[in-house]
Amino acid sequence: MSIFVDGRTRLLVQGITGREGAFHARQMLEYGTAVVAGVTPGKGGQKFEGRVPVFNTVADAVRQTGANCSVVYVPPMAAAGAIFEAVDAGLPLIVCITEGIPVMHMSRVMPFVRAHGARLIGPNCPGLITPGESKVGIIPGNICSPGRVGLVSRSGTLTYEVVNQLTRNGIGQSTCVGIGGDPIIGTDFIDCLRAFEEDPGTDAIVMIGEIGGTDEQRAAAFVKEQVTKPVVGFIAGQTAPKGRRMGHAGAIISGSSGTAEEKLAAFEQAGIDVMRRPADVVALLGQRLGALSKR
């Protein structure tokens, strides 16, 4: 079991003929993801890698291939438009990898996504993977392994670091979700925590946050009230200075709000085990899962 994507995911790639889109479409095909269509306006009728049909519009692609999920590799200035198009075509799940979308664009996208009952993951995220079943995005497949730990993170390579620790120590993952480092994102920690809590294939949850905003604090309150499964958490940016954007547009301490201390305190208060360094994930999960199996 898993959340959001699995063996039934039929994926459409928006921007499949672009540099990033083509590279990652190949990687996803190699991993075994069912990539059923690509969309690049003006290139309809082509075949990607000799087998994936390319369409001019998302609506055409959905109608003809039954795609049920889209991943967006379109450049920043056209990315919001690509998300609008995917939502308009009725897709229930859209994953946007693109980094650098103006926040103003996202503030116009989100009401439309919500009004249509769709789920957007990202933008500025590595996507998600259900190991052994479906990889949607750019998370390297070889560092993941199937299992029963769910992982949700605001980061990319830091996620890989933690997943790699898990896999090397024999701890597999149900689904790994990168929710993205932008100030406005479609799916937050709480959405993923709720899905993992309801997923019978997930026994424990790893949550990797960072400085900026209040998403982690609200997620901690949610864990305290509604999550019964063990949660292990990490916050990046304890040494970050105030008022500076640390790479991710959303990773900025504004005034006195959004600090690592504030988030770690919220974690501790909610009974979330705090990782002091990424490598701690193995020991902490081991303890919590060990206690679980003894029950």
Next chain:
Amino acid sequence: MNLHEYQARALLKAAGIPMFDGDVASTPTEAESIARRLGGNVVIKAQVHAGGRGKAGGVKLAGNPGEALDHAANILGMRIKGLEVHKVLVVPAADIATESYVGLIMDRETQRPVFMVSSAGGVDIEEVAAQTPEKIVRLPVDPTYGLLPHQALTLAFALYRDFNQVKAAARIMEQLYTVFTGNGCSLAEINPLVTTPAGQVLALDAKIVIDDNELFWRPDLGLLRDDTAEEPSEAAARRANLSFIKLEGDVGCVVNGAGLAMATMDLVKYYGGEPANFLDIGGSSSPEKVINALKIITADSRVKAILFNIFGGITRTDDVANGIVAATRQFKVNVPIVIRLTGTNEVEAIRILEGVGMTALSDMDEAVQRVVKLARKAA
């Protein structure tokens, strides 16, 4: 990207928001002639991206053009929080009846532009928010419809009783919303919005922050960037497409990915070291990026050791290895380098490094411990 006050004023003025006259000066004599034009009684304000200008002596009242000249001479060239003052704003010393706060921010929680207004203006609004949150009126705006007329009036009624002032303020709210959306702002603030004894409503001071993601397609906004107001190493990094922030420590860090870069800095601290910088070389690596990164880091004489922490995904670790080798051939790196790399093409990367007598570790903790020890030994 932060704008200077005089730049923010220009954007508000272009949108039709009523303001006191005023102008920017780069020399004391310019300041003097502006002061003369404004009638002599003026305020001289340092234009730097730092809070607490007043406390640092960067804001002075002048009673006549001569005093304006003297104050400008003192303020120009002064350093406030490490930043040199190159320009001063000269505005009339206004006669003020009331001061309010009007701010518009892109809010993460509601995912919308949110107005915040308060009749307790002219002071630190964060303090008002913390001490007396009831004095701030918040109003989220649905960007699909924009600021609606009744919303603008609601905000204005929160500030004034006199209906003429309410109408004037409502118009300013609409104009500020236009500035915000038209320039891709993440913050647009009038603090204070004042009334004069004669009853006029005017913007006195303005602050604007532009979303960096807008700059790519809005070169007109990019022209507003003031390179001289930045740390030189950060300006150089930006031109090289590197995300870099200078810190105070002695362990230089080169990392791919913002989250991993932050976690690496944290781990340096965890093992008793102090990071010298935040640096994300980004996803798609190239040897040039690595060369530029090393140039920028080694230019800081405080750096005693350098750590590479690369988790190859899209980033190819052999590109990074080639960059390190090319950099050390181009210029002499006088401090020890510790390299941790794992992931895409790591076998090739290790072969490249070993070819020039370098080694690479695969474990992040081990690498950080080693670089901290080396930095301490050199200190």
